[in-house]
Amino acid sequence: MSKVTLRYQEISDAERYFEILSNPNFRYFEVKVKSVEEEREWLKTNPEKREKNREYNYAILYDDELVGACGIAMDTRRPHIGEIGYFLDEKYWEKGITTEAVKQIEKIAFEILELVRLEIRMEPGNRASGRIAIKCGYTKEGSVRKAYERDGEYRDCLLYAKVKER
Ligand SMILES: CC(C)(COP(=O)(O)OP(=O)(O)OC[C@H]1O[C@@H](n2cnc3c(N)ncnc32)[C@H](O)[C@@H]1OP(=O)(O)O)[C@@H](O)C(=O)NCCC(=O)NCCS
Structure with a gap:
């Protein structure tokens, strides 16, 4: 059976990420990468972001790819x-x-990082992302107006969240 696993991102992932992120069908996604070099520089910042407790970024592997x-x-x-x-x-x-x-990342967030509230935000048209939130048990809390910027425009997004009851 095919297997999904997570590991920390590595600098050598830059080429593959540039390829994946250059897809024009990423309609509702705000991250745009201009070159492999720019992606490499971004990946280099990951260890410091973890040390400063800012971001924890993982690669998704499917059968180790x-x-x-x-x-x-x-x-x-x-x-x-x-x-x-x-x-x-x-x-x-x-x-x-x-x-x-x-x-899998939710487990890391609640059990290792000891977070209490996890949010997922997406543009209203991003049906796939909304389905993921629902299937993972997140509750739709509403619409957040002009909450992020994409292509020079401030856009509304839907807010889903899950909280850990203690
Ligand atoms: C959003 C994204 C990560 C979904 O990944 P995925 O692995 O295909 O999602 P899953 O297979 O786990 O399925 C999620 C659900 O969305 C549905 N779905 C997937 N792609 C879809 C699409 N293009 N249009 C409509 N629904 C879609 C699936 O059918 C599934 O719903 P179901 O169980 O009711 O059938 C992927 O489409 C993507 O990378 N998009 C571009 C980047 C992006 O938008 N990221 C999220 C920003 S908030």
């Missing part, structure tokens, strides 16, 4: 809150891979 990424961005002013983000190579869409990756 690098197919995507998911990460937790910490709310620096409210350190019990984290936001999960993800993307996947289009060749692997609709196999349940990201849903499985979110379940």
